[in-house]
Amino acid sequence: xxxxxxxxxxxxxxxxxxxxxxxxxxxxxxxxxxxxxxxxxxxxxxxxxxxxxxxxxxxxxxxxxxxxxxxxxxxxxxxxxxxxxxxxxxxxxxxxxxxxxxxxxxxxxxxxxxxxxxxxxxxxxxxxxxxxxxxxxxxxxxxxxxxxxxxxxxxxxxxxxxxxxxxxxxxxxxxxxxxxxxxxxxxxxxxxxxxxxxxxxxxxxxxxxxxxxxxxxxxxxxxxxxxxxxxxxxxxxxxxxxxxxxxxxxxxxxxxxxxxxxxxxxxxxxxxxxxxxxxxxxxxxxxxxxxxxxxxxxxxxxxxxxxxxxxxxxxxxxxxxxxxxxxxxxxxxxxxxxxxxxxxxxxxxxxxxxxxxxxxxxxxxxxxxxxxxxxxxxxxxxxxxxxxxxxxxxxx
Amino acid sequence: xxxxxxxxxxxxxxxxxxxxxxxxxxxxxxxxxxxxxxxxxxxxxxxxxxxxxxxxxxxxxxxxxxxxxxxxxxxxxxxxxxxxxxxxxxxxxxxxxxxxxxxxxxxxxxxxxxxxxxxxxxxxxxxxxxxxxxxxxxxxxxxxxxxxxxxxxxxxxxxxxxxxxxxxxxxxxxxxxxxxxxxxxxxxxxxxxxxxxxxxxxxxxxxxxxxxxxxxxxxxxxxxxxxxxxxxxxxxxxxxxxxxxxxxxx
Numbered sequence: 001x002x003x004x005x006x007x008x009x010x011x012x013x014x015x016x017x018x019x020x021x022x023x024x025x026x027x028x029x030x031x032x033x034x035x036x037x038x039x040x041x042x043x044x045x046x047x048x049x050x051x052x053x054x055x056x057x058x059x060x061x062x063x064x065x066x067x068x069x070x071x072x073x074x075x076x077x078x079x080x081x082x083x084x085x086x087x088x089x090x091x092x093x094x095x096x097x098x099x100x101x102x103x104x105x106x107x108x109x110x111x112x113x114x115x116x117x118x119x120x121x122x123x124x125x126x127x128x129x130x131x132x133x134x135x136x137x138x139x140x141x142x143x144x145x146x147x148x149x150x151x152x153x154x155x156x157x158x159x160x161x162x163x164x165x166x167x168x169x170x171x172x173x174x175x176x177x178x179x180x181x182x183x184x185x186x187x188x189x190x191x192x193x194x195x196x197x198x199x200x201x202x203x204x205x206x207x208x209x210x211x212x213x214x215x216x217x218x219x220x221x222x223x224x225x226x227x228x229x230x231x232x233x234x235x236x237x238x239x240x241x242x243x244x245x246x247x248x249x250x251x252x253x254x255x256x257x258x259x260x261x262x263x264x265x266x267x268x269x270x271x272x273x274x275x276x277x278x279x280x281x282x283x284x285x286x287x288x289x290x291x292x293x294x295x296x297x298x299x300x301x302x303x304x305x306x307x308x309x310x311x312x313x314x315x316x317x318x319x320x321x322x323x324x325x326x327x328x329x330x331x332x333x334x335x336x337x338x339x340x341x342x343x344x345x346x347x348x349x350x351x352x353x354x355x356x357x358x359x360x361x362x363x364x365x366x367x368x369x370x371x372x373x374x375x376x377x378x379x380x381x382x383x384x385x386x387x388x389x390x391x392x393x394x395x396x
Numbered sequence: 397x398x399x400x401x402x403x404x405x406x407x408x409x410x411x412x413x414x415x416x417x418x419x420x421x422x423x424x425x426x427x428x429x430x431x432x433x434x435x436x437x438x439x440x441x442x443x444x445x446x447x448x449x450x451x452x453x454x455x456x457x458x459x460x461x462x463x464x465x466x467x468x469x470x471x472x473x474x475x476x477x478x479x480x481x482x483x484x485x486x487x488x489x490x491x492x493x494x495x496x497x498x499x500x501x502x503x504x505x506x507x508x509x510x511x512x513x514x515x516x517x518x519x520x521x522x523x524x525x526x527x528x529x530x531x532x533x534x535x536x537x538x539x540x541x542x543x544x545x546x547x548x549x550x551x552x553x554x555x556x557x558x559x560x561x562x563x564x565x566x567x568x569x570x571x572x573x574x575x576x577x578x579x580x581x582x583x584x585x586x587x588x589x590x591x592x593x594x595x596x597x598x599x600x601x602x603x604x605x606x607x608x609x610x611x612x613x614x615x616x617x618x619x620x621x622x623x624x625x626x627x628x629x630x631x632x633x634x635x636x637x638x639x640x641x642x643x644x645x646x
Binding site: 071102103104105106108109110112113116 | 490492493496526527528530531534535565567568569570
């Protein structure tokens with residue numbers, strides 16, 4: 001019964017993460033969710049504000065009982081080929097859901113078969129609906145982007161670096177599933193540009209093939225969610241691009257973060273100091289920040305720099321030990337979140353408004369919506385905390 | 397690492413053949429991992445010589461995420477390591493999905509990286525009845541497929557189904573059909589019948605295994621022929637089979 005959820009809805013699943021990360025390809029790619037319609041409806045209706053008001057290239061395969069029983073892969077392939085002939089995409093993604101998982105549909109094998117027949121890149125994702133959206137985003141980065149970068153010709157794309165800039169940065173791991181429509185990503189770009197950086201590729205907006213390939217020429221990656229960590233490590237190992245995590249939340253922390261970014265670019269051989277002691281070791285922990293790990297770490301550091309108030313991080317939807325510091329835990333199940341949120345020593349909690357339902361006694365709750373949890377219900381509490389906004393939103 | 401799947405109709409002698417093949421390969425100095433893919437979980441019983449080993453699915457059920465490789469991989473004869481995927485109680489659940497879950501668990505625990513076998517043998521139940529039982533020949537698990545058959549019609553029918561499945565997966569870049577292992581039942585013209593079937597399936601017979609009482613005698617002691625009766629003619633045949641299989645895999 002450990003996985004029972006009585007108050008919280010489920011987080012957005014892995015297939016939504018795949019679809020969300022594929023948004024960067026816009027209508028140049030088509031995404032086919034292999035399901036009856038529910039999963040496609042879930043993604044297009046509740047997980048993807050960027051497609052709410054326009055025609056999307058996300059399709060449902062229309063899987064029916066008889067197709068599942070007979071394992072009619074050919075029917076799916078015929079439909080995809082027909083779509084390919086009409087829409088002429090640059091790539092196709094086949095995305096799994098619970099029914100293909102149960103009947104063992106070979107998504108990767110079908111993709112390989114289709115790639116042979118159509119001659120364009122086809123990617124199969126064995127998503128099940130049981131994993132978290134972060135796993136889905138990670139899959140796209142690993143399978144699609146790594147393949148594109150490894151197959152590109154050395155001279156296929158160049159990058160013109162604007163004179164006078166400190167350097168070129170890419171933003172990795174941003175999806176509405178973490179940021180909703182808060183404007184955080186746009187504000188981050190603005191702040192970076194104001195500080196003299198050339199923001200090249202933002203894996204949030206629709207990006208051209210050229211922009212995606214230009215990722216490899218950046219001076220630094222800015223990783224804003226845990227889902228992009230493995231891709232950032234790939235870029236570091238293969239193209240020598242260092243990376244910095246978190247976001248400049250709070251006026252005081254933004255200064256620290258921007259200094260770290262400079263150090264990351266201009267002193268590549270430096271030791272990683274991100275996990276070093278921050279001087280808060282002897283301070284009591286007074287609060288809990290619940291949410292996506294990297295974003296929650298940014299809020300924690302922002303609160304520390306602004307108020308010298310220490311908070312713990314409760315990571316949901318995935319845990320990435322490489323960025324975790326003392327006081328960071330993975331809260332996978334509702335029961336674990338409930339236990340943490342009700343700890344007496346926490347005077348305040350920052351997190352999605354739906355977590356309030358788990359509080360047994362009233363305590364200060366600062367709502368900060370997590371789209372992958374509350375979707376449209378939490379829109380009222382979506383906030384951008386870049387720069388001084390953290391101090392105006394959260395006053396401790 | 398050579399990755400081999402052994403298929404064939406139920407009761408044709410797949411597990412006996414596979415276990416003896418594992419033992420013979422081990423005697424050649426190779427490290428072998430045999431993975432039984434049958435809910436009956438009796439593929440490796442003659443290699444471990446003890447009570448049946450716990451299955452991957454049973455351990456997932458009882459231990460959840462705390463499962464480790466020591467819970468599911470057991471040393472057998474010589475340099476063999478034994479795994480049983482397991483499956484649901486007959487009549488309920490989904491055996492095919494069980495195979496997939498067991499394989500995913502082995503991968504999650506990095507079984508192949510940890511044990512570094514020279515040869516992995518998947519002993520797979522009967523026919524390729526659904527996506528789950530095709531798993532061993534998908535996703536790069538096995539690269540070479542052998543089918544155990546006799547000259548009996550039902551056995552050849554199953555062999556043909558397996559050959560078709562392997563062929564239809566060909567476009568996906570999966571396993572290759574390497575040949576038939578004829579486990580003789582001493583029916584009339586058996587060799588010619590199977591030879592003809594092999595041609596129709598566009599494959600070959602890699603070894604003719606004679607029928608021998610030694611197999612039963614060894615099985616009565618819960619051992620393979622290779623271990624129990626190493627000097628017997630049948631043990632020699634299994635050693636030849638091991639050589640032929642390695643040759644066929646290139």
